[in-house]
Amino acid sequence: MYRRRSSRREAVVEARGGLDPRRLFKAYYSLSPPVEEPRDIAYREFAFQLFDGDVYVRHIGFDSMEELLSYMARExxxxxxxxxxxxSLPTARSMEEKGWLGSELMFDIDVDSLEGCGEVLGDSCLSRGYKQAVRLVEALxxxxxxxxxxxxxxxRGFHVLADCGWCRRLGREERREIARYFTLEGLRLELIIPRPGRRGVRPAPPSPDDPGLRGWIARAALERGxxxxxxxxxxxxLLDDVRVAxxxxxxxxxxxxxxxVGSLNGKAGLLVARLxxxxxxxxxxxxxxxxxVEFRASARLEESRILGRTVSLEPGxxxxxxxxxxxxxxxxxxxxVAGGEVVVRAAAGWRPL
Incomplete structure (x- = not known):
């Protein structure tokens, strides 16, 4: 299926006559890759989508990182x-039996939702999504x-995870209100930046040192001049600049x-990476x-910048x-992929920051 190099940090997968992605993933997980251990691993539920029929397996638990890595190398x-x-019991089949102990706050930014960003994994769209994610981290x-x-x-996306004592116990409605703060849903702008009054009274302009959205609007204004x-x-x-998708x-x-973190995304073959x-x-x-490798195109791709390279395709x-x-x-x-060899590396030059 693949051959391991003597360093034990690389494997080679041949692509003659086609390439089965599962062979690549199998080689990667067999090299003890830099998969990151979730905090409190014994209290987490794990789920996996397998290649065989795209089956999802849920309600799995692991007591140690060794168990998790062994499972991923095998499956x-x-x-x-x-x-x-x-x-308290992550392997239980129902939420009631699981015994909820609290959840981190999770935010998802998908660049598909950004104007002009379609299915192609373009670098410019990823950069725009990253910029929004950074603003979210700073605002949190x-x-x-x-x-x-x-x-x-x-x-095609970014996740932001926040973990704190008070936010773990928040329910669905409280979490929704926090999300609405970033999407500006239901925003009453006149309460944040009042317009000049009828008698010429001019409210103080916003300042980047102001708390909350007022400060972010001021920052966006300064960036735009x-x-x-x-x-x-x-x-x-300015609101478009402040809003997080x-x-x-x-x-x-x-x-x-x-x-x-450190696993592979089956939609693109790229690493889930901490940034x-x-x-x-x-x-x-x-x-x-x-x-x-040799790649036989079956669909047209207009010239795009993908992972630092310019790529275009014509069918056939x-x-x-x-x-x-x-x-x-x-x-x-x-x-x-129609020919050649793929070298699979455990570390992949991965440089989480």
């Missing part, structure tokens, strides 16, 4: 998840006093599943796959390209 899941909730700390962690989901005394003239653009349903769900706030530059470091043509690009395009349905 080579297409997608791997753990619960943001902690349970500045406005709520809650530290959080930012992750790339391995496909808008005079703070004239924010009403550009308010729609999170999925409210994800945040309010106390039993949501998060992707395991810092210093910047995000999509590239081959997000993939454990190396080498040059065969292209020589880096393995990490070819695997992504195959999983996206643009064709199939």
């Amino acid at each position: 080579a899941p297409k997608n791997a998840y753990y619960s943001v909730a902690r349970y 700390y500045r406005d709520f006093g809650v530290p959080s962690t930012l992750y790339f989901t391995g496909n 808008v005079d703070l005394s004239a924010v009403h003239e550009a308010i729609e653009d 999170i999925d409210v349903k994800v945040t309010q769900d106390i039993s949501r599943l998060a992707r395991i 810092g706030l210093e910047g995000f530059h999509p590239g081959d470091w997000l993939s454990p796959f190396r080498g040059e 043509r065969v292209y020589s390209m880096p393995a990490h690009i070819a695997v992504l395009l195959q999983l996206k349905g643009y064709g199939a």
Whole structure:
């Protein structure tokens, strides 16, 4: 199926006559990759989507990281998840039996929801999504006093997870209200930035030092070069800059599943990676796959910047390209790897910040 190199940190998968993605995932998980242990692992529910019939297996529990890694090496899941909730009995089949002990706050940003971002995994759209995720992390700390962690989901999105004593016990409605704060749903702008009164009384303009949304609107104005005394003239653009495109349903769900950091996303073959706030530059470091392969295109792809490379496809043509690009395009349905070898690396040059 694949051959392991002497370093035991690499394996080679041959692609003659086609490439089965499960072989790649099996090779990766057999190399003891840098999968990150979820906190309080014994209290988490785990779920996996397998390659065989796209079956989902849920209500699984592990007492140790060794057990989790052994399972992933054996089953080579297409997608791997753990619960943001902690349970007293995570393997129980019903929520009542599980015994809910609290949940982290989870926020999901999918770049598909951003204007002009379609199915192709374009670097510019990922950069826009990352910028929104960073603002979310900063606002959680500045406005709520809650530290959080930012992750790339391995496909087209970002997750932000916040964990604190008081937020673990929040119910669905409280979580929804926090989500609405970031999406600006139900915003009454006149209460935050009043318009000038009838008698010429001019309210104080917003300042970047102001708390809450008022401060964020002022920051957005300064970034756009808008005079703070004239924010009403550009308010729609400023609100677009302040609004974060999170999925409210994800945040309010106390039993949501998060992707395991260091696992592979079956929709793109990329790593689920922890990120810092210093910047995000999509590239081959997000993939454990190396080498040059032949790729037979079955669909047209307009010129796009993908993982730091410019790519375009015409149906029926065969292209020589880096393995990490070819695997992504195959999983996206643009064709199939038709020849060559894929080198699978455990660390993959992965550089979480």
